[in-house]
Amino acid sequence: MPHLSPGLVVAVVSGKGGTGKSTVSVNLAETLCETGLAVALIDADLCQSSCATLLNEEPPASVLALARGAVSADRVFHRTACGVTLVVTGTATRPGGPAPFLFDALDDVLETVAQSHDVVLIDAPAGMDDAVRWALDRAHVGLLVLVGEPTSVTGAYALAKTVWQTVPSYPFLTVVNAADTDADAVQTATRFAELTTQFLGQTPTAAGWLPYDAHVRAAVRDQVPAVRRSPALQAAFAGLARGLAPLLPSARAAA
Known part of the structure; x- marks a missing residue:
């Protein structure tokens, strides 16, 4: 594992797609x-990479191309229209998963952006494959995305169980996505917390919830972030961002 600077690294994960x-x-x-x-976003999904598509951006090169020696390192760091540094890992088709050299290259890329950004978000694949393990191992905190469906809660539980069996103190935050009401979001977060507390002896921290909004589907179709179109989502994501503020290096230093 590389030596990272104090920039906050967050692994965004889910138990299922x-x-x-x-x-x-x-x-x-x-x-x-x-x-x-200063924000960087690393799309670490090696099978279903979608961040560049959702942002309607075309990074000139992937980390996989860098790992193969096909491009120079500076070509994988792409500045989006809104100012986020976007990095895409690329598609790994090697049977049995990506080669170790790819994760070596990801470590180098993460080290670079962590030194120069306040927050690094790693969009990991769903489930618990090697890329998810890499993201969680490198992150300061895991942001576990839930929806109000039994399969989502079950998948998230399996992921948390795997992590907590190895690192009992691993910090997980939960965010309930596409909730119809505040009550529905609270119910989903509470159900998950009760499950992990009872059977794993660990309780995640609820970071907030995001409302169901028809703007999301339209925004995905039009390849723009939904927060540009929906005041309700702007407010919800602003609340989620405020929840991460105490974890930022400046807040930790002040404490």
Whole structure:
């Protein structure tokens, strides 16, 4: 593991697909950037990379190309229209998973952006493959995205169990996505916390919730972050961003 600078590294994860994890990552990155923070977003999904598509951006090169020696390091750091530094890992088709050299290159890239950004978001794949383990191992905190469905809660529980069996003190935050009401969001977060507390002896910290909003589907279709179109989502993501503020290096130093 590389020696990282104090910049906050957040692994955005989910126990299963379909929770809107990448949409959360993209909109949170843009929201944090709007507050004046230097933000980097690493798309570490080696099979279903979507952050560049959601932002309608075309990074000139991937980390996989860098790892293969096909491009220079400076070509993988792409500045988006809103000012986020976007890095895409690329698609790894090697049977059995990506080669170790890819994670070596990811370590180098992460070290670079961590030294020069206030926040680094790693959009990890769903589930618990090698890329997820890498993201969680490198991050200061894991942001676990839930939706109000039994399969989402079950998948998140399995992920948290795997991590907490190895690192009992690992800090997880939960965010409930696409909730119909505040009561529904609270119920989902509470159900998950009760489950992990009872069976794992660990309780995640609820970081907030994001409302269901028809603007999300339209924004995905139009390849723009939904926070540019929905005041309700702007407010919700701003609240989530404020929840991360105490974890920033400046806050930790002041404490």
